[in-house]
Amino acid sequence: MTEEKIDRGKIEIDVDECKGCGLCIVACPVSVIEFSRDIINKQGYHPAQYKGSGCIGCGNCFYTCPEPGAITVYRLAKKQS
Amino acid sequence: MYEKILEKPRSFYDNYPRKDGDITVTHYCPGCGHGIAHKMIAEALSDLNLAERTILISPVGCSVFAYYYFDVGNIQAAHGRAPAVATGVKRANPDSIVISYQGDGDLAAIGGDEIMQAANRGEQITVFFINNAIYGMTGGQMAPTTLVEQKTTTSPYGRNPHNEGFPIRVCELLSSLEAPVYIERVSLHNSAARAKARKAIRKALQVQADRKGFSLVEILSGCPTGWKVKQPSDSLDWIEKYMLPYFPVGVFKDNTEKAEPFRYIENVPPKSELPKLIDIPMEDKVVQASMADLPGPYRNPRIKIAGFGGQGVLSLGVAIAQLGLMQGYDVSWLPSYGPEMRGGTAHCHVMVSEHIIGSPLVTASTVCVAMNKPSLEKFEKELVPGGLLITNTSMIDIEPTRKDVEWLPIPATEMASELGNIRFGNMVVLGAYLQKTGLVPLKVAFDGLHIFLKAKRFIPDNEKAIQVGADYVSKKLAGK
Numbered sequence A: 001m002t003e004e005k006i007d008r009g010k011i012e013i014d015v016d017e018c019k020g021c022g023l024c025i026v027a028c029p030v031s032v033i034e035f036s037r038d039i040i041n042k043q044g045y046h047p048a049q050y051k052g053s054g055c056i057g058c059g060n061c062f063y064t065c066p067e068p069g070a071i072t073v074y075r076l077a078k079k080q081s
Numbered sequence B: 001m002y003e004k005i006l007e008k009p010r011s012f013y014d015n016y017p018r019k020d021g022d023i024t025v026t027h028y029c030p031g032c033g034h035g036i037a038h039k040m041i042a043e044a045l046s047d048l049n050l051a052e053r054t055i056l057i058s059p060v061g062c063s064v065f066a067y068y069y070f071d072v073g074n075i076q077a078a079h080g081r082a083p084a085v086a087t088g089v090k091r092a093n094p095d096s097i098v099i100s101y102q103g104d105g106d107l108a109a110i111g112g113d114e115i116m117q118a119a120n121r122g123e124q125i126t127v128f129f130i131n132n133a134i135y136g137m138t139g140g141q142m143a144p145t146t147l148v149e150q151k152t153t154t155s156p157y158g159r160n161p162h163n164e165g166f167p168i169r170v171c172e173l174l175s176s177l178e179a180p181v182y183i184e185r186v187s188l189h190n191s192a193a194r195a196k197a198r199k200a201i202r203k204a205l206q207v208q209a210d211r212k213g214f215s216l217v218e219i220l221s222g223c224p225t226g227w228k229v230k231q232p233s234d235s236l237d238w239i240e241k242y243m244l245p246y247f248p249v250g251v252f253k254d255n256t257e258k259a260e261p262f263r264y265i266e267n268v269p270p271k272s273e274l275p276k277l278i279d280i281p282m283e284d285k286v287v288q289a290s291m292a293d294l295p296g297p298y299r300n301p302r303i304k305i306a307g308f309g310g311q312g313v314l315s316l317g318v319a320i321a322q323l324g325l326m327q328g329y330d331v332s333w334l335p336s337y338g339p340e341m342r343g344g345t346a347h348c349h350v351m352v353s354e355h356i357i358g359s360p361l362v363t364a365s366t367v368c369v370a371m372n373k374p375s376l377e378k379f380e381k382e383l384v385p386g387g388l389l390i391t392n393t394s395m396i397d398i399e400p401t402r403k404d405v406e407w408l409p410i411p412a413t414e415m416a417s418e419l420g421n422i423r424f425g426n427m428v429v430l431g432a433y434l435q436k437t438g439l440v441p442l443k444v445a446f447d448g449l450h451i452f453l454k455a456k457r458f459i460p461d462n463e464k465a466i467q468v469g470a471d472y473v474s475k476k477l478a479g480k
Ligand SMILES: Cc1ncc(C[n+]2csc(CCOP(=O)(O)OP(=O)(O)O)c2C)c(N)n1
Pocket: B060, B061, B062, B063, B079, B102, B103, B104, B105, B106, B107, B110, B130, B132, B134, B135, B136, B137, B138, B143, B223
């Protein structure tokens, strides 16, 4: 149906577990994470958020995030043949 | 069609209930390197299947609360003492995986000798050493690892080597020792460095799992708060710019290939040999005697004996313990040395019991022997009501304040002086105590002299002193 390129990866950032340190933003090689300027989470930070597309599933953001559960990384499953 | 590849490692708890703070997040500042290191360690423990048998020793420092996060066995140690605690835990549980997690203040300042000795002994533990060049927890004071010219609250003009010395390179120091098997320094400043850090953490744990020996990974780690950087991510540049030139990353020691899997050598002598080896002439007897014939208050005495250093209070304690042992009781003797050895009060704790003694520490004493005035003032308050208070009236010109105890005053020093030497005062008291309580027969005490008295030529004099003390009590009891 759509000819849109399918991203190799995607991430989820838990709004309330994020401390807005920005380390993941610096670590992302394709710059697909940003601060959400309009959200203030329950800890009082502007959390980081995924821009929504372009993730390559490298895991860099995960390994630089100091919060145990703030980031979850997904990768496109290999097609079973 | 997407699958989860990286999520919160299983070796973390689901959440972190603690006194205050949100239980879904850590207590660390935004961007703190401790959190990054925690995640790598937790991931390694899960992937290597070690969490079930891991015991993590938390330090004092910002990571003091590491036990809130890791779903493993947890112990929190006094400042700098994690390697000592880890040593005990590992030796008592050789199959466990023991981690000493420490900051640079903890490890390199107050605990500097602890880590050196543990490494030198080649303890089978893994140390994760978080070097952030500062004391984070206490508000950013200078650490032994603080860099030259680095400003901290205690080096406000910058660390000056002429005053404060140069920063300590822990890996370099420890790798000069023979025993350590694996020592590496890694950094958390960028993704490539973090990949190496993850690998090193795994390797260090694997070294322990394979029983190869002591492993340590130093982790150059950001402290955005202590370094007062503008935004947390600037701490990564800070590591690169300031820390890396002085603290080069790399492997400093790696004997993992050569090291043979370690086994604790069981060269412990058989229990039956112990008395001989440590020069106790007695068999290691199970408690077999009974105090049923003694008046209640005199049974199972918990004794505090105190006096001037030269009054023989420690040897009086040894004597009572030895006699108890000869009678078949369980006994303990705990001396308290200290500055008192040079003039104040020395004291010892003695227990004689029909039961196995758990702790040799005497707190609520049932017998107090005060050989001088300061001892009376210091220790009479510890006596239980109805306890026995023996005071050496030759040296104490006041009455006890306690009226709810049994008081046995005896001019022990003067009586000993009449026998020719004031140093026999302790044996006068021994005689009086035995006569008063019947804990062991005098006959046993005379036999015991041959064991506990070092200078055998004084045996006759000491026998006399014991007898004189006993007679004093008999006469008193007879109403004379
Ligand atoms: C015996 C003792 N001395 C001093 C302190 C005060 N103290 C608490 S943490 C700390 C230093 C912590 O620095 P570091 O080990 O580098 O850990 P960080 O907080 O930077 O992670 C000090 C000196 C203490 N708690 N106990």
